[in-house]
Amino acid sequence: xTEPVKDLVVQAELVSKTFGTLRAxxxxxxQVVAGEWIAxxxxxxxxxxxxxNILGGLDRPTxxxxxxxxxxxxxxxxxxxxxxxxxxxGFVFQQFHLVPYLSAVENVMLAxxxxxxxxxxxxxxxxxxxxxxxxxxHLPSQLSGGEQQRVxxxxxxxxxxxxxxxxxxxxxxxxxxxxxVLDLLRDLHSAGHTILLVTHSLAIGRLADRRIELAHxxxxxIIFNVDENHKAVQEHS
Amino acid sequence: MFWRILWxxxxxxxxxxxxxxxxxxxxxxxxAALLNLDLDAGxxxxxxxxxxxxxxxxxxxxxxxxxxxxxxxxxxxxxxxRVPEIVAAxxxxxxxxxxxxxxxxxxxxxxxxxxxxxxxxxEKASGIPVIVAGTWFDQIARMNSWWKIEGQWxxxxxxxxxxxxxxxxxxxxxxxxxxxxILRYGGREASLIVSGIATSxxxxxxxxxxxxxxxxxxxxLGGRIGLVQLSVRGSAPAIENVMKQLARALPGLSVLxxxxxxxxxxxxxxRIRGLLLATVFLILLLTxxxxxxxxxxxxxxxxxxxxxxxxxxxxxxxVVGFFLAEATVVGLAGGVIGCGAGxxxxxxxxxxxxxxxxxxxxIVLPVILILMVAVSLAGALPLGLxxxxxxxxxxxxx
Numbered sequence: 093x094t095e096p097v098k099d100l101v102v103q104a105e106l107v108s109k110t111f112g113t114l115r116a117x118x119x120x121x122x123q124v125v126a127g128e129w130i131a132x133x134x135x136x137x138x139x140x141x142x143x144x145n146i147l148g149g150l151d152r153p154t155x156x157x158x159x160x161x162x163x164x165x166x167x168x169x170x171x172x173x174x175x176x177x178x179x180x181x182g183f184v185f186q187q188f189h190l191v192p193y194l195s196a197v198e199n200v201m202l203a204x205x206x207x208x209x210x211x212x213x214x215x216x217x218x219x220x221x222x223x224x225x226x227x228x229x230h231l232p233s234q235l236s237g238g239e240q241q242r243v244x245x246x247x248x249x250x251x252x253x254x255x256x257x258x259x260x261x262x263x264x265x266x267x268x269x270x271x272x273v274l275d276l277l278r279d280l281h282s283a284g285h286t287i288l289l290v291t292h293s294l295a296i297g298r299l300a301d302r303r304i305e306l307a308h309x310x311x312x313x314i315i316f317n318v319d320e321n322h323k324a325v326q327e328h329s
Numbered sequence: 330m331f332w333r334i335l336w337x338x339x340x341x342x343x344x345x346x347x348x349x350x351x352x353x354x355x356x357x358x359x360x361a362a363l364l365n366l367d368l369d370a371g372x373x374x375x376x377x378x379x380x381x382x383x384x385x386x387x388x389x390x391x392x393x394x395x396x397x398x399x400x401x402x403x404x405x406x407x408x409x410x411r412v413p414e415i416v417a418a419x420x421x422x423x424x425x426x427x428x429x430x431x432x433x434x435x436x437x438x439x440x441x442x443x444x445x446x447x448x449x450x451x452e453k454a455s456g457i458p459v460i461v462a463g464t465w466f467d468q469i470a471r472m473n474s475w476w477k478i479e480g481q482w483x484x485x486x487x488x489x490x491x492x493x494x495x496x497x498x499x500x501x502x503x504x505x506x507x508x509x510x511i512l513r514y515g516g517r518e519a520s521l522i523v524s525g526i527a528t529s530x531x532x533x534x535x536x537x538x539x540x541x542x543x544x545x546x547x548x549x550l551g552g553r554i555g556l557v558q559l560s561v562r563g564s565a566p567a568i569e570n571v572m573k574q575l576a577r578a579l580p581g582l583s584v585l586x587x588x589x590x591x592x593x594x595x596x597x598x599x600r601i602r603g604l605l606l607a608t609v610f611l612i613l614l615l616t617x618x619x620x621x622x623x624x625x626x627x628x629x630x631x632x633x634x635x636x637x638x639x640x641x642x643x644x645x646x647x648v649v650g651f652f653l654a655e656a657t658v659v660g661l662a663g664g665v666i667g668c669g670a671g672x673x674x675x676x677x678x679x680x681x682x683x684x685x686x687x688x689x690x691x692i693v694l695p696v697i698l699i700l701m702v703a704v705s706l707a708g709a710l711p712l713g714l715x716x717x718x719x720x721x722x723x724x725x726x727x
Contacts, residue, residue, distance in 0.1 A: 148640075205647075
């Protein structure tokens with residue numbers, strides 16, 4: 093029995109990025125299909141965040157192509173990149189990055205405002221989904237780290253992006269809050285969202301469908317987490 | 330959402346924005362006061378200048394007549410023009426009459442100083458030549474309110490029983506307030522009582538001032554005058570304009586400026602105005618620098634927020650639009666409050682400098698608001714530059 097062909101959401105083709113003389117990414121290629129959860133792993137400085145930034149339209153590749161939902165991100169102008177970020181991707185950062193003077197619901201509405209029109213009722217529902225129905229008017233400084241990260245998740249999801257990019261979303265959380273956030277990510281995955289998650293943690297990496305491991309800017313290996321005992325490994329030289 | 334975020338921004342940065350607001354409000358207050366003064370002070374200064382005497386003369390055109398004269402009907406024509414800039418208009422008929430000093434009985438009334446000269450006066454009983462100016466007392470009093478008067482002005486324009494004496498003429502004739510005097514000309518005479526002694530520091534000090542009617546009767550020149558002196562207020566162009574109106578209304582007569590005075594007034598008014606406007610410009614510059622200092626700190630604080638907003642898909646226009654709107658609110662609020670304070674300041678300055686109230690000019694408010702918003706936006710340049718922030722660098726913590 094053959095599986096139905098799923099839509100390609102991400103196509104990275106020989107993506108390279110240099111900062112001056114530093115080669116942060118070196119001809120990285122992989123594909124992600126819709127609904128996949130990919131963990132991007134590797135030691136510090138291996139190019140994980142650079143890869144996420146390129147796919148999120150925050151940076152441009154020096155060479156190669158990064159195609160997300162049919163859009164070659166590297167060819168977009170500044171205005172098109174802005175539109176791309178609003179329409180196609182939802183970011184979750186390790187440092188949460190909420191606007192400190194906006195309440196939880198306003199932080200979610202801000203993403204709506206940049207996308208199209210702010211809808212408070214929908215923003216409230218998004219926060220209720222992540223268990224923050226009673227924290228709507230709290231400022232980030234009045235929320236715990238886990239709560240802030242859940243606000244960031246609600247913000248990332250509010251515009252129904254094609255791709256959720258999470259850069260070590262549990263890196264600053266205690267175990268209890270990490271579990272909460274991971275449960276949410278599992279739920280999102282079950283609901284069919286495409287997730288690229290950067291992590292140092294093997295335990296978290298194993299939750300994903302595949303682990304893409306980077307080393308010195310190069311794609312070291314792609315591991316399919318279908319069966320821990322008989323894991324499928326695609327080696328890259 | 331825009332207004333909601335704007336309100337949050339204003340609330341979150343109230344400390345720094347308060348500094349910018351104080352800079353704008355202070356600048357607006359001084360600028361509003363100076364602009365209000367500039368609009369009202371020109372008028373006020375012109376009025377102040379107008380106590381300094383005539384600055385325009387209407388006279389007969391040069392002719393072969395020994396003493397060129399004109400019809401006194403010119404006064405009616407001038408008044409009929411109803412030109413608001415004309416503060417006063419006085420007809421003059423000059424004659425060289427013989428003055429008989431007061432009799433001994435009047436000397437006592439004139440005071441001890443005059444009594445000492447009784448012998449000298451008796452010697453001059455046949456009459457002393459003196460320039461007599463027939464005029465309208467009410468008009469020369471208005472035109473020359475700065476003259477120093479001993480006694481009092483003749484109260485009525487047509488008072489044929491009293492006269493004013495210039496201080497030098499009074500000294501020569503031994504006159505004082507209340508002295509009796511007889512003027513003779515061409516076999517006609519007029520008996521007058523001196524109402525006041527005037528000191529101007531000019532040629533008027535050696536003249537006697539009588540009503541126009543008395544001079545005309547003495548000279549047997551009923552309905553004739555020698556010239557008209559006018560006090561016209563306003564800037565040099567305004568005075569020029571009035572002169573043109575007069576020239577059109579009085580064909581056959583010459584309308585002449587008292588050059589030195591008119592030009593000096595005009596120059597002085599223009600210099601004062603230039604000084605006020607230069608000060609306003611300087612204050613605007615300083616206000617912009619004050620706002621710039623406050624906003625530069627704010628821009629550093631907002632760098633991370635701008636990076637984040639751009640990462641979330643906020644366009645440069647939308648993101649920077651928040652901050653420019655913030656600067657506009659500061660400009661408007663500072664402008665309104667400052668303008669109100671400036672109006673009060675101009676009232677105080679008006680009372681101190683011109684001893685009169687300065688009327689608030691409504692036009693000052695929109696002008697100040699436009700200037701303050703422009704200055705705030707110029708001062709908010711560092712916030713505008715935040716549009717260049719690269720989100721990836723900010724999120725990396727650079």
